[in-house]
């Protein structure tokens with residue numbers, strides 16, 4: 533089985549598991565702040581994905597959101613190290629935990645594989661809609677088996693743009709400041725509650741673009757490859773090429789990218 537097939541199989545298995553427990557009486561805990569929560573299902577999903585991946589590829593590295601949170605002080609170094617590893621899986625076991633907790637559809641399982649810092653596989657599964665998006669380096673991007681491509685909009689006025697509201701105050705403020713400039717220029721704004729879903733939708737041409745401050749590799753890695761393989765562009769908010777350490781991200785169909793970069797201001801992390 534190829535890396536892509538394995539990732540797809542595991543994303544579906546984890547996605548079905550989280551979906552089946554969506555309205556159950558799961559426990560929820562606060563992480564970095566009252567805005568940042570984790571459920572026992574996030575942890576169970578990460579454990580399941582880790583176990584399955586390690587069964588198939590015991591020699592590969594693994595970076596999961598929940599495990600990384602427990603070692604948050606080491607994350608920057610871990611990401612630098614990841615860029616030197618032959619294979620590392622980067623996993624968000626539930627992207628859109630706030631949706632999940634509130635019982636709102638729009639949460640995903642996101643699994644990426646990087647080799648020496650380069651993304652080679654990306655899979656995002658939305659279990660509520662049974663939609664799976666995937667890409668393999670150099671082989672295009674797909675949704676449920678059909679090829680996808682970014683939108684052909686040439687200006688922001690033709691573009692529905694996604695964004696999110698991060699838990700950390702400085703990042704949320706940066707989104708709101710840029711939103712003030714972007715909202716009047718684009719057709720509409722969506723905030724669907726999962727960065728991975730936003731990025732998958734840019735790849736599928738449903739959204740023309742997406743930006744957010746303060747994300748992490750597990751939220752975005754799979755979506756970056758999907759957008760690139762669907763013909764789009766992903767950079768940081770200053771226009772630098774994507775790498776695994778990028779947190780402030782802009783993904784688009786390419787044509788509207790520069791227009792979206794203009795309102796982005798540098799911020800500290």
Ligand code: IPD
Pocket residue numbers: 597624626627628629630695696697698699724725726727728744746747751
């Ligand atoms: C969050 C989602 C959300 C985004 C937040 C992320 P999580 O991830 O991607 O859309 O706005 O910034 O933290 O916590 O649900 O895995």
Ligand code: CA
Pocket residue numbers: 597624626627628750751
């Ligand atoms: Ca996430």
